[in-house]
Amino acid sequence: xxxxxxxxxxxxxxxxxxxxxxxxxxxxxxxxxxxxxxxxxxxxxxxxxxxxxxxxxxxxxxxxxxxxxxxxxxxxxxxxxxxxxxxxxxxxxxxxxxxxxxxxxxxxxxxxxxxxxxxxxxxxxxxxxxxxxxxxxxxxxxxxxxxxxxxxxxxxxxxxxxxxxxxxxxxxxxxxxxxxxxxxxxxxxxxxxxxxxxxxxxxxxxxxxxxxxxxxxxxxxxxxxxxxxxxxxxxxxxxxxx
Amino acid sequence: xxxxxxxxxxxxxxxxxxxxxxxxxxxxxxxxxxxxxxxxxxxxxxxxxxxxxxxxxxxxxxxxxxxxxxxxxxxxxxxxxxxxxxxxxxxxxxxxxxxxxxxxxxxxxxxxxxxxxxxxxxxxxxxxxxxxxxxxxxxxxxxxxxxxxxxxxxxxxxxxxxxxxxxxxxxxxxxxxxxxxxxxxxxxxxxxxxxxxxxxxxxxxxxxxxxxxxxxxxxxxxxxxxxxxxxxxxxxxxxxxx
Numbered sequence: 503x504x505x506x507x508x509x510x511x512x513x514x515x516x517x518x519x520x521x522x523x524x525x526x527x528x529x530x531x532x533x534x535x536x537x538x539x540x541x542x543x544x545x546x547x548x549x550x551x552x553x554x555x556x557x558x559x560x561x562x563x564x565x566x567x568x569x570x571x572x573x574x575x576x577x578x579x580x581x582x583x584x585x586x587x588x589x590x591x592x593x594x595x596x597x598x599x600x601x602x603x604x605x606x607x608x609x610x611x612x613x614x615x616x617x618x619x620x621x622x623x624x625x626x627x628x629x630x631x632x633x634x635x636x637x638x639x640x641x642x643x644x645x646x647x648x649x650x651x652x653x654x655x656x657x658x659x660x661x662x663x664x665x666x667x668x669x670x671x672x673x674x675x676x677x678x679x680x681x682x683x684x685x686x687x688x689x690x691x692x693x694x695x696x697x698x699x700x701x702x703x704x705x706x707x708x709x710x711x712x713x714x715x716x717x718x719x720x721x722x723x724x725x726x727x728x729x730x731x732x733x734x735x736x737x738x739x740x741x742x743x744x
Numbered sequence: 745x746x747x748x749x750x751x752x753x754x755x756x757x758x759x760x761x762x763x764x765x766x767x768x769x770x771x772x773x774x775x776x777x778x779x780x781x782x783x784x785x786x787x788x789x790x791x792x793x794x795x796x797x798x799x800x801x802x803x804x805x806x807x808x809x810x811x812x813x814x815x816x817x818x819x820x821x822x823x824x825x826x827x828x829x830x831x832x833x834x835x836x837x838x839x840x841x842x843x844x845x846x847x848x849x850x851x852x853x854x855x856x857x858x859x860x861x862x863x864x865x866x867x868x869x870x871x872x873x874x875x876x877x878x879x880x881x882x883x884x885x886x887x888x889x890x891x892x893x894x895x896x897x898x899x900x901x902x903x904x905x906x907x908x909x910x911x912x913x914x915x916x917x918x919x920x921x922x923x924x925x926x927x928x929x930x931x932x933x934x935x936x937x938x939x940x941x942x943x944x945x946x947x948x949x950x951x952x953x954x955x956x957x958x959x960x961x962x963x964x965x966x967x968x969x970x971x972x973x974x975x976x977x978x979x980x981x982x983x984x985x986x
Binding site: 521548550581677 | 754759764771775789921
């Protein structure tokens with residue numbers, strides 16, 4: 503087994519939930535192979551949650567600003583590398599705007615890419631289009647558009663009002679612990695989009711969205727895709743790889 | 745804010761849940777003080793989950809065996825210390841049998857003690873007796889008996905058959921992902937004890953127990969005390985202390 507790392511704090515609740523998903527992905531890995539499940543069967547893993555400057559704001563202003571997240575992401579990844587981890591997952595979609603920079607700095611690490619992993623998963627399932635729910639920062643960076651296009655999948659997104667309501671659900675809802683508000687915002691954005699586009703896979707492309715959308719009544723019956731779960735499975739696979 | 749650490753892997757699901765509790769305790773800390781809640785308001789925190797030899801087995805045989813958890817606990821704590829954390833929580837009750845050893849090795853760390861924190865909490869609430877549900881290892885080590893006695897609280901425990909059923913719920917239930925079995929085991933132990941002792945606080949003295957007991961019908965209306973939550977609050981307090 504290889505030691506792996508999780509770079510979080512974006513936000514902290516989503517980072518904590520990502521560890522839960524990773525442990526669950528490891529359990530699934532063991533069970534699928536008929537291996538015994540006990541404490542000692544899990545790989546060494548590290549989570550660091552740093553007070554990280556806002557990603558969307560930095561992308562809107564200057565992604566390389568010394569006040570932005572770039573330096574914090576690099577020091578977090580550097581300390582994970584020093585601990586001997588081999589693969590790292592970024593527990594934040596928007597932070598993937600700095601993925602290439604982190605990967606280039608630390609060639610000894612494999613930095614997994616949440617949108618590429620998600621696109622590969624959807625491609626394997628035969629999807630031709632997918633609805634992306636994300637932060638403004640993630641939309642601006644074209645993170646999912648590029649990864650989905652590489653797999654021949656068209657990316658659909660809400661209009662401007664819907665995007666503003668998503669940001670409200672993320673920032674005033676989940677990040678401030680107001681889950682009813684988050685459910686309401688996310689559900690209201692989803693309903694008309696599903697009505698318009700039909701039953702397309704819904705990518706919950708911000709780690710805060712899966713903490714509230716699945717409980718919204720408008721999400722009932724929708725094909726919700728959690729990129730954090732897909733990323734957690736990819737990290738578990740790396741941890742168990744020889 | 746001070747960086748803090750969590751030493752987990754005992755088991756990994758409980759360690760992941762402890763991070764969730766810590767983040768929730770930080771949110772509560774901020775809200776109680778009317779401070780704004782956003783990603784940057786959370787302290788730096790680290791979780792390490794190591795493949796850790798079984799604690800109860802080691803206590804039954806030789807607590808200082810090189811195959812036991814002592815060396816692993818010390819290397820985990822040592823790496824957390826090297827990362828600059830100031831306070832550490834052990835996300836496992838039974839592992840507190842090695843608390844004194846870890847604390848003595850790393851005087852630069854404050855290693856919180858789950859049973860002492862729980863006893864202080866119950867004392868503040870005026871409790872005179874409490875029911876302890878735990879592993880054989882924790883019972884053998886007298887962890888809660890000593891901490892509760894220091895606070896003038898009598899420790900009640902299940903008989904031998906009940907203790908064996910708790911171990912089954914922990915090892916065959918939670919640690920193997922079989923939550924219905926865990927709920928059944930924990931609930932069956934609790935019901936006759938509450939009938940016999942009346943409405944006493946119930947200390948869920950193994951980090952696996954709160955993952956299943958609260959959902960058991962027999963626990964409905966019981967005063968369940970989660971030492972992991974109390975420990976998470978103490979760690980949050982250290983992180984925000986000046």
